[in-house]
Amino acid sequence: MTGTPEPAIRITELCKTYRSKGSPPKQALDQVSFDVPRGQIFGLLGPNGAGKSTLINILAGLVVKSGGSATVWGFDIDEHPRNAKRSIGIVPQEILFDPFFTPREALEIQAGLYGVPKPERITDALLAAVHLTDKANAYARTLSGGMKRRLLVAKAMVHSPPILVLDEPTAGVDIELRQQLWDYVRGLNKQGVTVVLTTHYLEEAEQLCDRIAIINHGRLIANEPTRELIAKAQDKAVVVEVDRDLDGPPDAACFERIDITGPRTIEITYRKDKVNAGDVLAALQREGLGIIDVSTRDPDLEDVFLSLTREAAA
Numbered sequence: 001m002t003g004t005p006e007p008a009i010r011i012t013e014l015c016k017t018y019r020s021k022g023s024p025p026k027q028a029l030d031q032v033s034f035d036v037p038r039g040q041i042f043g044l045l046g047p048n049g050a051g052k053s054t055l056i057n058i059l060a061g062l063v064v065k066s067g068g069s070a071t072v073w074g075f076d077i078d079e080h081p082r083n084a085k086r087s088i089g090i091v092p093q094e095i096l097f098d099p100f101f102t103p104r105e106a107l108e109i110q111a112g113l114y115g116v117p118k119p120e121r122i123t124d125a126l127l128a129a130v131h132l133t134d135k136a137n138a139y140a141r142t143l144s145g146g147m148k149r150r151l152l153v154a155k156a157m158v159h160s161p162p163i164l165v166l167d168e169p170t171a172g173v174d175i176e177l178r179q180q181l182w183d184y185v186r187g188l189n190k191q192g193v194t195v196v197l198t199t200h201y202l203e204e205a206e207q208l209c210d211r212i213a214i215i216n217h218g219r220l221i222a223n224e225p226t227r228e229l230i231a232k233a234q235d236k237a238v239v240v241e242v243d244r245d246l247d248g249p250p251d252a253a254c255f256e257r258i259d260i261t262g263p264r265t266i267e268i269t270y271r272k273d274k275v276n277a278g279d280v281l282a283a284l285q286r287e288g289l290g291i292i293d294v295s296t297r298d299p300d301l302e303d304v305f306l307s308l309t310r311e312a313a314a
């Protein structure tokens with residue numbers, strides 16, 4: 001047996017309360033603990049205002065935590081802040097650049113800030129990887145939104161960190177560019193880079209992430225391999241076509257929700273830990289409805305996310 005390898009990121013009882021004059025204190029993170037295993041694509045999800053950016057900004061050294069601890073690639077962010085910072089590349093949510101620098105200059109300056117010696121710089125390779133070679137010498141202000149985002153990803157990688165963190169990297173980026181960005185991120189991950197991303201696109205997280213943590217109102221409410229998280233969803237839906245027009249929803253207390261989706265079709269949501277599809281059909285038959293066709297819909301990450309955040313709010 002080999003010991004568990006050190007995680008890429010370890011967060012222990014992390015707390016953050018924002019205090020500003022004239023407004024009540026705002027607790028953005030409340031005792032959050034989780035590990036990001038090495039080599040994974042890890043999703044950090046949560047509704048607006050859940051505390052995701054706060055957590056990432058603490059790791060980046062941009063926000064000072066109120067309590068708890070964090071290590072990045074084994075380096076404690078308080079005891080070894082320089083090593084912790086060198087181990088992580090962060091793609092921020094906001095697009096901020098000096099509009100007068102070209103992508104090549106922006107990458108060179110960033111590499112300089114990290115102390116990467118000139119012969120070790122990978123500017124051309126990064127420009128090629130994010131499909132910006134032909135814009136290498138254009139002013140940043142002339143780049144499209146998608147190009148600027150890709151330049152931000154390249155900037156985060158100038159010092160070849162073992163961890164790349166992307167905070168909502170595809171907000172406002174069209175589908176084709178999103179796909180390109182994800183291809184690049186997947187490629188980096190294949191080369192061994194651990195990736196952490198926050199996204200509002202649950203489908204994207206479902207496709208990309210090995211593991212997902214969900215935070216809500218500053219608290220961790222899930223942290224599991226993506227497949228296990230989705231398997232936990234208890235709501236399942238069955239769509240039934242019946243043999244006559246429906247004048248109202250059938251009376252069946254064992255269902256979570258009944259939606260009449262057409263004159264002769266109903267979508268019934270049930271909890272698969274309480275009833276099964278056979279019970280649903282039997283209940284309809286007891287109502288005197290003949291069944292013409294049946295299809296089921298499997299739960300996805302969105303169902304899990306909604307039910308977990310609903311439960312946490314209750």
Ligand SMILES: Nc1ncnc2c1ncn2[C@@H]1O[C@H](COP(=O)(O)OP(=O)(O)OP(=O)(O)O)[C@@H](O)[C@H]1O
Pocket residue numbers: 018019020026027028046047048049050051052053054055
């Ligand atoms: N500088 C600040 N001062 C006071 N409150 C803040 C500050 N920054 C964030 N907050 C509050 O802390 C909470 C968490 O914000 P945070 O930006 O971390 O959430 P988020 O999950 O990243 O949301 P979003 O996806 O909308 O960016 C929110 O209620 C927010 O209003």
